[in-house]
Amino acid sequence: MSTIAAMKGGFNDPAVDAAHGFRALLNAMAMPGAINDVTGAVPVAPLSVAAGVAILTLCDPETPVYLAPSHDTDAVRDWITFHTGAPFVGPSHAAFAIGTWEALMPLDQFPIGTPEYPDRSTTLIVEMDALAQTGATLRGPGIRETAQLNLPDAGAMADNAALFPLGVDFILTAGAQVAALPRSTKIGER
């Protein structure tokens, strides 16, 4: 049975707050490297506000969630259960995976979709200390020329992009900020 803490911190006005959250996530995915501010969720630790918004916006009983060891606590499970009803699964069946980069590894444990259904893949919500427009150079759809983002592991993410149209997608969260790295983005050194 959920504790009272697990039942708090949801969207105050679910339809409107989820629409704002969705727009922010859409912007982040459409413009890789762009950093968006989000608000509306007050999740339990160690979830960030941004990860909380992403979960409340995207997860429901039909999106199995994998919690990496960094985030697999009863409090997090109860919070996600009450607010979304999403079931918890292992990485190989996850629609969403949540955790720090190190805890989410190895990357190849997540489904990357099939040629007929490339969407049957995992979206990783990667919790980071901070987001900054420095570091790896990004090119591709949604980027005018180049963009920069402090990726947790540019090499592994570049390998993932090489699988396109298969592969996983990343939502990067830190505090109340969110950025994204879809599989369509090419990652260079500079």
Added chain:
Amino acid sequence: MTQEWNDRKTWMSLLAKVPVEALALAWDEADLGPDYRWLRRPETGAVMVRGRMGGTGLPFNLGEMTVTRCALELADGGAVGHGYVQGRDKGHAERAALCDALMQTEARGAVVETILTPLATQAAQVKGQRAERAAATKVDFFTMVRGE
């Protein structure tokens, strides 16, 4: 009809199924009206109802039904109440959640006496009346004995 009302499942199940108007009437009658905060505002959604092949076998999806749910916390004492009710009436879910919360407080006796017991009696009457009508359409076979 006497009932113990010890099991949360029993009263939540009753509150989910009672007619909207019947609960509204009983709730007004009880005049409890506690202050509360929402943990989840009433929302209407669907639940996929499943059947079993051959009535006993593997499950399959039959179709959905409308359900409205909410959760709240009483201002006084902080008891948490959940409402999961059939249909789309948000007031129904709210009253069910309030009853659920109050059943965990000193108001329990009033909820049992003015809301749960009368509603359970009504539900049993309706069910009983239907069963009696069905019983009246039960076929009595007469065997025609021929010859000796």
Added chain:
Amino acid sequence: MYVAVKGGEAAIDNAHAWLASERRGDTDVAELSIAQIREQLSLAVNRVMAEGSLYDPDLAALAIKQARGDLIEAIFLIRAYRTTLPRFGLSNAIETADMACDRRISATFKDLPGGQVLGPTFDYTHRLLDFALAAEGGERPEVATRPADPAPMPHVTGFLNRDDLIEQEPVGDDTPSDLTREPLEFPATRALRLQSLSRGDEGFVLSMAYSTQRGYGRNHPFVGELRVGTVAVEMDIPELGFAVEIGEVQVTECETVNQFAGSKTEKPKFTRGYGLCFGHTERKAISMALVDRALRWKELGEDNVGAPAQDEEFVLSHSDNIQASGFLEHIKLPHYVDFQSELELVRKLRAEVERSQTAPTQEAAE
């Protein structure tokens, strides 16, 4: 040449207004309320719930009113509405053995525990128009009652099961795939076939079932049992950690008992077909059971005689009246461009034929 056109907005608005007025009809006649439709046209409401795949009698009644009684249009409205609802979860499987039965009959056993309960049936009416109903202000007739027997009504197939005379249903709690969430792929599981049939068009499923009776994939069905009544729907509430009943639904269940001569691996025994639909919808539930049984030829090791009702791709792809009417009715909408190209093609072909017809005479003349 093709010129893009747009327009018709005013015409469409006016058409909608007229539609609303026609829906209302003569204002000297009292307007129908949703409650009247729900209570007095309950079998139409049931059909809309079953094929709309959403149990909510008030919504189905509203849809019937809005659709001016066009049930397929009403089903369309319900299907569109249900896509807007968040899904809270899946119920536990309903227990039809615990049904509060309004009706329960068996065509295979005369004397069975619980008895033959006719319920509110049309079966023994004479199908003569009752002009008394045309008179207004009729009283609700008295209904006879008799003390009810609280004993359970076991499923008829259970008796045959005991003697191993009928195939066993495999048991389990695997989560079935859901055709409203994932595209239908063939071969389909029985769970998907049953979901598809349960929401399929009553007329289509009835015709398919009838075709098996007339010999196109004959499977010799007996109605082992038909029951109509209400069952509680229970769901696990994750934040509570236990299951509660979230409502109750009226359903119709039909189990057929079918002849089976046996195969290389199986001794002769009876086989089963299953029908389960929302509401009091017995024609549909019986049809569903027959078609379910016909579609099971492969798993039972029977021959495919090429009957339409044995072809799951044919049956499942064409059972949905919303898909069907969507594709069918779209052809009445503007196809000016397609037709223009057809027109040009026909003109060109005619010109070629005319040339070839005149050519030989020219040759002869030369």
